[in-house]
Amino acid sequence: MKKSVRFYSGAELVAKAAIDAGCRFFGGYPITPSSEIAEYMSHELPKVGGTYIQMEDEIAAMGSIIGASLAGVKSLTATSGPGFSLKQENIGYAYMAEVPCVICNVMRGGPSTGLPTALAQADIMQAKWGTHGDHPVIALTPAYLEEVYELTIKAFNFSEIYRMPVMLLLDEVIAHLSTAIDLPDKEMLVIKNRRKPSVPPEKYFPYDTAYGDVPPMANFFEGYRYHVTGLSHDKTGFPTTDPELVQADQERQIRKVKSNINNIIDYEYYQMKDAEIIIFAYGSTARGARVAVDNARKLGIKVGMMRFRVIWPLPEAEILKHCSKAKAIIIPEMNMGQLSDVIERYAADRTKILRINHVGGVPIHPSYILNVIKEAI
Amino acid sequence: MSNKINIPENYERWEAEIKIGKKEDTVTIGYWRDGCKGCGICADICPKKVWEIIEAKDKWNGQVVRVIDATNCIKCMLCEVHCPDFCIKIY
Amino acid sequence: MAFEYEKYLRMDKIPHLWCPGCGIGVVLKAMLRSLENVGWEKNDIAFVSGIGCTSRAPGYIDCNTLHTTHGRALTFATGIKMAKPDKHVVVFSGDGDATAIGGNHFIHACRRNIDMTLVVVNNNTYGMTGGQHSPTTPIGYKTSTTVYGNIDPTFDICMLAKAAGASYVARATVNKGKVLEKYITKGLENKGFSVIVATANCHTQFGRKNKMGDPISSRKWIADREIPLEKAREMKADELNDVIITGEFITDEQERTRWENYNHPIHEYTDAYKKIIEKAQKK
Known part of the structure; x- marks a missing residue:
């Protein structure tokens, strides 16, 4: 098997994986620390006949990728905290209209302009509840550069399979780090594409539940002349205010992820076999936590780590299991406890939760986590 | 577009022999009363007073239109072009 | 000969939801x-x-x-057009949609001169939300949020489009459906960004608060204020108060090579991007 090994940055890997996943449209707007993704896309997309466009603002960038995806072209945008906030209106549209697309958010400190050049994991909750209304959510949090490539491909696959926007949450460290990477063979990649209708245009409905919770999607200009709206709609795509239809549509959309949760959840166990103290971590924070686990093990402390490669949806059953068995759970995060709040609800009073919340823009040092592990004993 | 007169069955219909200048012609006016919202633009815009507004209790603003004299029509198409509700067809 | 609108309509959706006499139907x-x-x-x-x-x-x-979403139509449209440059993209927008919440997208779509057509139906108000003042409500007029008279100066959407770089710009009123058709046709045919402003009546909201609550008087208000562009060009600014200037603001390259358009080469955006692809693939 032929493999290519060279130095890549996280940002470059997002761009490379996107193109390998079939992405041929990028609509962006410059913002630190995600701009490198736009730059790579602007260099690479025209080479494969794809389109890079720098829009007039973040809102426009999000609108453009929804438009391109409706026209049948896999699309990506990249942004960071403030831009992610601006995109939320149209992200909500993509949920409502069920348009596949990938939004890469290189998280930085907030609120507002916050810490543009520093590390944070500030948008865990914004990725879940950023737009108004209820919707399913899939968000991926790579911690290593190899994973950036793999999970970017996965993000595109999820968006195509479930016909919805998917969040790829990087942080500043992951985006800017460079490492020699052994990329997988392109022929070995599994690339999923949206399910197309099998019926003729006159029998096609864009939100037809007869084919399951994820209706087949016709692209524009392929002869299926249908209507798309952000208003609550019936299966024909036209607005409706019928309470039963609206209720059923919302429930179906939530179900798209909920009933497929076992195909989506993705986590990694490290030193978990006999662990009494468990660290829940994600993104770059997990790198420091892993070192802390190694160091604690050297001291004979039975500690392990559960690392979420997909942060939304969470593996609820596994989390519940650990919450009822573990002596303590430690959650290091580069925010004020966005995941911890959720885990506390799972844990109830069954175990103690120790939070490590750093928002100063510098990575959480392994020694700091080790100290908390010692506290937990 | 075909030259065939294509007025759906649910349209009211008036036919007349007309004169446009010196040229003799015929006109068929189709009017979709069910779709009409009674705005009265056709009656206002017609230079030849072909249309008149009449009372209609079944409409929410209490009016619709009808053709009073189709023979006055000069096929200027003003009513057809400016009816916002796709209710007028002139052949 | 009657036009067979049925060919282009989803007849099961007709009659439409607009008020009796609404200008939007004429534009459609x-x-x-x-x-x-x-x-x-x-x-x-x-x-x-x-x-x-x-x-x-x-x-x-x-x-x-x-x-x-509100104001964002041109961004979605740009995505569609860039993804499929050989297809046709047409955008419908209101005055508030295009020039208030979507003002940024509007000027940038003009700047790119991307091959799309935008029809702005300007009824001087936000009709659907209850008749609040919009960027085109004339000074002194009453709306549900300017009951003492509007003090916000107005945008001239055509001038704005022209200054921003659109390659075909025209305005007609809903009193002249045939002229509107001519301008829209030219807009669709134009290879570049076309803006057609259709001045329309909203008697229900804008009219009702300004003593013209029915379609006839509302349409008359528009007719009384209409001044052809050629005539307006000979007039002074202070003579042009509370008027609607109609005509073709930009029609051809000659117009676009005047000194006012300095630093703005005439190219259509999807064509320009095709050349980028060729360049990138040659390297």
């Missing part, structure tokens, strides 16, 4: 006749709109139709 009809004039395949056309009364128009058209 002019658009459908223009489609026939240019002879495009229905499958090859995408209609995009934002939010508001006007933005409901695409739902009635039997093409690929997209009803998006």
Whole structure:
């Protein structure tokens, strides 16, 4: 098997994986620390006949990728905290209209302009509840550069399979780090594409539940002349205010992820076999936590780590299991406890939760986590 | 577009022999009363007073239109072009 | 000879939701006749709109139709056009949609001169939300949020489009449906960004608060204020108060090579991007 090994940055890997996943449209707007993704896309997309466009603002960038995806072209945008906030209106549209697309958010400190050049994991909750209304959510949090490539491909696959926007949450460290990477063979990649209708245009409905919770999607200009709206709609795509239809549509959309949760959840166990103290971590924070686990093990402390490669949806059953068995759970995060709040609800009073919340823009040092592990004993 | 007169069955219909200048012609006016919202633009815009507004209790603003004299029509198409509700067809 | 609108309409959605006498219906009809004039395949056309009364128009058209978020129609449209440059993209927008919440997208779509057509139905108010003042409500007029008279100066959407770089710009009123059709047809045919402003009556909201609460008087208000562009060019600014200037503001390259358009080369955006692809692939 032929493999290519060279130095890549996280940002470059997002761009490379996107193109390998079939992405041929990028609509962006410059913002630190995600701009490198736009730059790579602007260099690479025209080479494969794809389109890079720098829009007039973040809102426009999000609108453009929804438009391109409706026209049948896999699309990506990249942004960071403030831009992610601006995109939320149209992200909500993509949920409502069920348009596949990938939004890469290189998280930085907030609120507002916050810490543009520093590390944070500030948008865990914004990725879940950023737009108004209820919707399913899939968000991926790579911690290593190899994973950036793999999970970017996965993000595109999820968006195509479930016909919805998917969040790829990087942080500043992951985006800017460079490492020699052994990329997988392109022929070995599994690339999923949206399910197309099998019926003729006159029998096609864009939100037809007869084919399951994820209706087949016709692209524009392929002869299926249908209507798309952000208003609550019936299966024909036209607005409706019928309470039963609206209720059923919302429930179906939530179900798209909920009933497929076992195909989506993705986590990694490290030193978990006999662990009494468990660290829940994600993104770059997990790198420091892993070192802390190694160091604690050297001291004979039975500690392990559960690392979420997909942060939304969470593996609820596994989390519940650990919450009822573990002596303590430690959650290091580069925010004020966005995941911890959720885990506390799972844990109830069954175990103690120790939070490590750093928002100063510098990575959480392994020694700091080790100290908390010692506290937990 | 075909030259065939294509007025759906649910349209009211008036036919007349007309004169446009010196040229003799015929006109068929189709009017979709069910779709009409009674705005009265056709009656206002017609230079030849072909249309008149009449009372209609079944409409929410209490009016619709009808053709009073189709023979006055000069096929200027003003009513057809400016009816916002796709209710007028002139052949 | 009657025009067979049925060919382009989703007849099960007719009658439409607009008020009796609403100008948007007249604009929609002019658009459908223009489609026939240019002879495009229905499958090859995408209609995009934002939010508001006007933005409901695409739902009635039997093409690929997209009803998006408030003010953002041009961004979705740009994505569609860049993804499929050989297809046709037409945008319907209201005055608030296009020049208030969507003002940024509006000027940038003009700047790119991307091959799309934008029809702005200007009824001087936010109709759907209850008749608040918009960027085109004339000074002194009353709306539900300017009961003491509007003090916000207005945008001239055509001047704005022209300054921003659109390559075809025209305005007609709903009193002249045939002129509207002519301008829209020229807009669709233009290879570049076209803006057609249709001055329309909203007697229900704007009219009612300004002593013209029925379609006839509202349309008369428009007719009384209409001044052809050629005439307006000979007039002084202080003579042009509370008027509607109609005509073609930009029609050809000659107009676009005047000194005012310095640093703005005439190229169409999707064509320019095709050349980028060629360049990137040669390297």
